Amino acid sequence: MTWVKTSKKKFYLHDDESLLDGLLRTGHDIEYQCREGYCGSCRVRCITNSHPVEYPFPPLAMIEEDEILPCCCRVQGVIHINHEPIIT
Incomplete structure (x- = not known):
């Protein structure tokens, strides 16, 4: 089971649910x-x-070392993220 912690709440991902889908849910x-x-x-x-x-395949989007792409990454265990938009 994967636990996700944000500034808003703590929740778990359902089986085969992406991090993006969990955040939206x-x-x-x-x-x-x-x-x-x-x-x-x-x-x-x-x-x-x-x-x-x-990542099941290398993403094409440019990301920094401390950034992840919730749409396609695979997470396990416990992860703490800052879900606020990243301003460049």
Whole structure:
């Protein structure tokens, strides 16, 4: 089971649920478009994580070392993210 902590709440992901879908299900306001790692509009900052964040395929969107793409990343264990929009 994967637990997600944000400034808004703590929740778990359902089996085979993406981080993006979990955030949307729990009322977080997350920007997204492609859902496949191409656009990068869903990127959030990863504050801490108990397991490495993985991607089934390398995303094409440019992200910083402390950022993840909730639409296509795979998370396990416990992860703490800043879900507020990243301003560049």
